[in-house]
């Protein structure tokens with residue numbers, strides 16, 4: 136297959152507009168003029184300067200923190216197999232950093248202050264230098280404070296060393312983001328004070344009467360009562376919204392109308408990056424099917440769809456083939472439907488596609504609390520008849536699962552080796568997920584009592600749209616996964632929070648109060664189970680290593696760096712600990728990470744003389760001697 140990208144980029148108007156854009160002052164480049172292409176830097180050697188600069192967003196002036204004076208930061212283009220050097224100079228009055236999202240590199244180059252290096256001090260230049268070992272669509276962003284919200288993010292594309300299995304005539308990079316004139320620090324402070332500050336979708340009296348007419352008075356009252364007991368708003372889908380955000384495509388609002396051109400009949404590759412701080416987007420192009428060809432940078436078996444949900448930090452590459460002489464809208468709608476960004480693809484520059492109306496706000500149900508009665512029959516409690524259970528008698532607050540602090544247990548000493556065929560039965564080992572020592576408390580307002588797999592569902596709120604939607608269960612890696620071993624060890628992690636107090640954590644313990652990293656052993660094959668006890672979707676990201684999402688895809692499971700865990704969902708992924716060092720592992724909703732939904736994974740070298748635990752008899756182990764009995768989980772929750 137012939138890759139004509141280089142020829143076309145050079146000859147096309149996109150290249151011309153990018154060149155024009157480069158001669159404009161920074162504030163003009165970032166918005167409102169030359170709304171095509173994106174500033175691009177290509178090669179092996181890069182100089183990036185981080186500073187504050189003025190931007191114009193939808194005609195309004197603001198100040199951004201970013202790279203080389205552009206919003207988003209310039210597109211960096213590497214080639215697989217080359218070594219790259221990036222000198223990053225900090226002109227801010229505060230520390231900064233750049234993390235290369237999704238890249239496989241030595242951990243010292245990963246750019247996470249306090250985890251992999253000290254950060255970049257004001258006035259200092261830090262030199263990143265690493266070999267490029269992969270290809271695809273990625274991005275980069277600050278890992279310091281809330282700078283990512285204020286504009287420090289940019290796209291990163293790596294061209295493959297050999298032939299690209301994806302054929303296309305032309306390509307565009309689309310960076311989706313959320314911008315606030317308030318600034319990240321102020322937004323976070325407001326959320327801490329009043330967590331539903333930006334909730335635009337509170338239930339109304341009109342909704343109540345509509346529910347009564349649809350579902351009857353009894354059902355409506357019961358539903359309301361259950362929600363009331365949980366003290367949550369069923370429309371709390373996102374804790375930020377268009378109340379503070381302008382949604383952007385390549386730095387442009389719908390009004391700014393970013394433009395991409397095509398010739399009818401061309402195959403156009405769109406490299407879509409969700410570089411938001413907080414916004415999960417629904418992406419669609421009305422009247423134009425999209426063929427997904429890559430997810431999180433890696434090729435997948437081509438899959439045609441009409442809409443997909445993108446977690447913060449996920450990337451998707453799609454091929455579109457517009458055939459008509461007309462403008463097409465590219466729509467990125469926020470998950471809570473409070474706003475959207477629309478760009479135009481057309482045969483001529485300057486066209487404007489009609490922006491579709493915002494769709495109805497989706498409403499959460501009990502399923503999103505991990506309490507889906509309807510799905511229980513085929514959940515992991517198959518056969519139980521819940522219809523006769525009196526749910527009202529359950530007191531979640533008193534469900535004390537013991538005083539064990541699971542997060543500090545060293546499973547590596549417990550010899551969970553030799554699982555068979557990936558079907559390890561935790562219940563039989565006394566490690567039943569239901570016995571997870573989590574309980575509600577100040578930092579944990581809910582525990583999913585019946586988490587279910589939701590990989591076969593589209594993103595939240597897309598269940599009833601009248602067209603095809605992408606589900607994680609459909610994704611298949613183009614190449615077989617490189618490590619086909621069964622996991623030697625399994626870990627459980629709960630995504631927890633208290634929405635009213637804006638506390639976010641793993642296993643009820645926020646990052647600043649965690650004792651030590653999660654230990655992986657070099658070369659080890661692990662399975663991580665994630666259970667979402669909260670009512671929100673969390674895009675969970677592991678640095679430094681791709682993981683295989685367990686979606687029944689066998690040797691073609693998709694390999695990802697970020698996965699959305701839906702409310703009330705339990706999912707798992709396998710990972711090979713092949714990258715030594717410290718790696719951040721966190722929710723990619725910026726304020727959730729900032730509030731504490733983060734851990735460090737430490738991949739430790741294997742000791743040559745280490746005992747083979749696989750032959751240990753687990754039944755003789757006395758857990759009471761492990762010293763976990765005196766730990767008070769509640770204390771960690773402050």
Ligand SMILES: [Cu+2]
Nearest residue numbers: 673722724727
């Ligand atoms: Cu989160």
